Amino acid sequence: GDDIFVTSTERLRRGIAEGICNSILIKLNQIGTVTETLEAIRLATENSYTSVISHRSGETEDTTIADLAVAMNTGFIKxxxxxxxxxxxxxxxxxxxxxxxxxxxxxxGIGAFARWNR
Incomplete structure (x- = not known):
């Protein structure tokens, strides 16, 4: 769900309603604010989607995405x-x-895949 959702809760809601994808690629600096990013992760989790925390091209040595992945318990970092x-x-x-x-x-581990743990 990278290019489909672009870390947007509006697009993610539509994707959930239409039953497309099972994961969202979260790019902290793509949507605009940290709050919007956290909302996208929460929405994904509430709907059994995984969230993969990712950097963008032209990345720096900033490590915020590692903290975000752990803090939000996503289990995934790219x-x-x-x-x-x-x-x-x-x-x-x-x-x-x-x-x-x-x-x-x-x-x-496999527990990160909510849909497989039903």
Whole structure:
């Protein structure tokens, strides 16, 4: 649901009503505000869609998407291979978050796919 939804709750609502897709690619700086981004993730979750938190082209070493993926419990992040420093920064942030959470850290694995767990 990347090009179909473009992180838009309006488009996501329509897609849910029409039964298209099962996931939305969330690009924090695509829709406009953090609030709108959080609304899109919540709407997806409430309707058994997965949310994949992603960067956009021309990415920097900002690691906010790693924090967003963990905070919203999406279980998914799309940032590419470990071939460039801006990507490695995001993976390193995920490792630091895991260390900070300690025993509270969890990865949902297949549980992230709500539709498969019915």
């Amino acid at each position: 940032t590419g291979s470990l071939s460039r420093s801006e990507r490695i920064a995001k993976y390193n942030r995920l490792l630091r978050i895991e260390e900070e959470l300690g025993e509270e850290a969890r990865y949902p």
